[in-house]
Amino acid sequence: MYQYDAYDQTLVDERVAQFRDQMRRYLAGEIGEAEFLPIRVQNGLYIQRYAPMLRIAIPYGMLASYQLRKLGDLAERFDRGYGHFTTRTNLQLNWPRLEDVPDILAELATVQMHSIQTSGNDIRNTTTDQFAGIAKDEIEDPRPWCELIRQWSTFHPEFYFLPRKFKIAVTGATHDRAAIGVHDIGLRIYRDVHDELRFQVLAGGGLGRTPMIGDVLHDALPWEHLLTYLEATIRVYNQFGRRDNKFKARIKILVKALGIEEFRRRVDAEWAHIKDGAQTLTQDAVDHMKRFFIDPARREVPASAIDNFEHYRRQDRAFARFVTNNVTDHKVAGYKAVTLSLKRREYAPGDVTGEQMRQIADLADEYSFGEIRVTHEQNLVLSDVAVDRVVELWQKLDALGMANPTIGTLADLICCPGGDYCALANAKSIPIAQAIQERFESLDFLYDLGPLDLNISGCMNACGHHHIGHIGILGVDKKGEEYYQISLGGNQDDDTSLGKILGPSFFREDVPEVIDKVLKVYVEQRQGEERFLDTYRRLGIKPFKERVYVAA
Template identity: 80%
Template sequence: MYRYDTYDQTLVNERVAQFRGQMERYLAGQISDAEFLPLRVQNGLYIQRYAPMLRIAVPYGMLGSYQLRKLADIASQYDRGYGHFTTRTNIQLNWPKLEEVPDILAELASVQMHSIQTSGNDIRNTTTDQFAGVAKDEVEDPRPWCELIRQWTTFHPEFAYLPRKFKIAMTGASQDRAAIQVHDIGLRLWHNAAGELRVCVLAGGGLGRTPVIGDVVCEDLPWQHLLTYIEAIVRVYNQFGRRDNKFKARIKILVKALGIEEFRRRVEDEWAHLKDGPQTLSSEVVDAVRRHFVDPERRPVSDVAIEQFEALRLSDRAFARFVTNNVTDHKVPGYKAITLSLKRRDYAPGDITAEQMHEVADLADEYSFGKLRVTHEQNLVLSDVPVDRLEELWRRLDELGMANPTVGTLADLICCPGGDYCALANAKSIPIAQAIQARFEDLDFLYDLGPLDLNISGCMNACGHHHVGHIGILGVDKKGEEYYQVSLGGSQGDETSLGKILGPSFYSEDVPGVIDKVLQVYVDQRHAEEPFIDTYRRIGIKPFKEHVYA
């Protein structure tokens, strides 16, 4: 895990002091709301529906146990005792007092955390695979490369005021778990036939009001040119992206307007001024960052212990369910990555209490070398658990309410904060999520359905990524009333697709019944063990529409 050097710590400390002065002048009336807006957003501070909201960066989803404890203490002292993990692996505080935000930032800096560029029209937190570094299908660990991008983007003076926000995702595995095709820039690390590391670069993806799947700009980029090529893309966007209409300001609009060939030509022309320049990466620079991501000293797990784990899995049905859904294979025999569910009906998806943060930090220390990950699906991961301690961990998680054996099922839904918090939302999201969870809580039914992504957004900004849910739900406003639009057929990963709208929208109380009807069609029409998305692609949207609106 990356640790700040003197330059990092000094930079973050100085930003805290700078913002403290800006806040004092604002509260004294010396800075207007309009003048304060760009200052606060680049420090992750929003003004939401009922209170300020502070978004805290969790770079590429990596957290240390000491950092989670600090987040717990901050949530207890400065908020209402909980935090909310987002689809970009950050954490949000929904009720901080405006005047106390500089104190929160100072607390964060003490554990090498910040909220820099978690908002505003700049380059946001780079995201990656939650199993980076331990996945069996990994070609290259993306975390050092994400860290290099983080260092390059932080306070980049040329890109502090882009036409719109800008998001980068990277994967180093054969299976894309980072949704690189729906980001402003998507990056895939791969090896050519000679074993040389290359980068496939995509641009122009994104969700929101105009969902678009990204196009390949460069398929075979040598790793040395990663930063200069990204810079060329962002420069082209910064120069030619629209600034007259924020709904048409994202890079996806520019790529589609120019066409991928013309966009690629402009990027190549810009890159000609940067290629082989001072930001070209060297082995020494990359190796220096890689040293922060070395494997921990894992003790060997005996073949006997592995056999006992498999025997327990066969004999204990509840444990087997947990392993099947919440446990992921590891590159090291005898170890597993464990997903901790943050999906409980009495909490919003992604919410975690301060008490739970402390408990999870203790579990990370005891079972996973003091480290954990935040997932795109708003869960947590302990990435290095030996199988001879997995049953013990499972029982501890069950006591915390985090052992729900439903990861990857309908119950593991993604949900933005919606109208309960967000000033941009057209409708509430959390009550819809809770109603669906209540309607479909039978585990046997969930397992029979198989893998199914259900994503909910409270507005067209698509923070819940509803466009790429197998089932997507979007809150819409009709003359002051909240309605919900359902889409089907979205997916993320290697076969990314955008969902199609089922038809007219529904009242909130009707949504669980609509989902039930959609599932009835799937169960009736699927082939043996065929996943929902495969059935949808085979039969199309028409049978679902006919049954729902019959």
């Protein structure tokens, strides 16, 4: 993973010192609330429903074991003993004291971490595939390109006060695991017929109040022009994006208003001025960045170990379930990627205690070269586990409660913190998640359903990405009461789609029963090995609506 040089460390240390003085002046009453607001959000500090919240950047989801230990330490010393991993692969502390935040940032800087641009109207944390660099279907490792984008976008003087927040995602595989279609800019890396590296650029995707799927802005961008083209695109947005209404300020609104052809014309006109300028990438610059993402010193795993792994899988049903759902094939024979489930009923989805963070860091050192990945689905991944150690790792994860063999199932739901924490939320999300997990806890039933994404958001900001869940749940407010709206048919993968609202919303206690009725239609109507999404697309929403409302 990327290692800071003297410039990086100086930049982060200076930001900590600046913010420490800004916080001192704010607490002393020398800076007013309105003046302090843009200062704190650009340092990842929110004021939530009951307490401040600090969002810590985890660039493209990569963590070293020593960084995770530091996060666990900070959660115990400055919070209530746990942290929350988000759908943007960051970590949130939900209960820090304002006066402690500069000390937290100073501690983060000692392990090459920060909270810069995790909030505010700027370019946020760039995300990618949690299996980047190890996926069997990968064309190009996207992590060096994500790091180039991170360095280009951090403190970019022209893009520090955009009309609204701005999010970029990158995939380098044949199968999109980064949800590029619903980002302000989505990048797909591929090779053309001449084996030249190219980027397909999507623009204008996003969720929230007005969900949209991105349009193709450039279908074959040469790699050397990646940063200049991004610069031109965001310049156009910065110039013409609306600033009079925050609900209409995202780039998706501008692309929709202009149309993709006119938006492309304006980008090309802007790009013409900078296309071959100082930010044009060179092969040396790219090679330099790739040196930070070299493969670890993996030992050769004998064929007999692979055979033994498969034999144990056939003999032990519990282990077989874990392998089927939580273990992913690796580009290197004899290795696997193992996903740790953070979906346990006693915790909110994505929550991990400080002690668990230390234990996971120890496992990463022992089994995966000290590396941890944070996933869009709010889980963690150990990316390089030799097959002759998977059984041993599974047993240790089981003791930690992180071996739930449910990755990719209904139980592996995405959930924002909702009204339990967030000041913007209309309704609570966590109790809904827990009620669904309790209602549908049978592993046999979950496996019979097959792959199924269920996403929950507490408000229209869609931090739980409910629009792209196969089943989406949105908390809404009706005259001060919490209700929940159900949508069906969303999808975050290559064939991106936005869910359609099933009908009128429901009381909290009715939601599990509604989900049960939806699932019964699927089970009764599916053909062969059809996934839920396939059955929904074949049938349409009508039979689900009839079962839920007419048969109520």
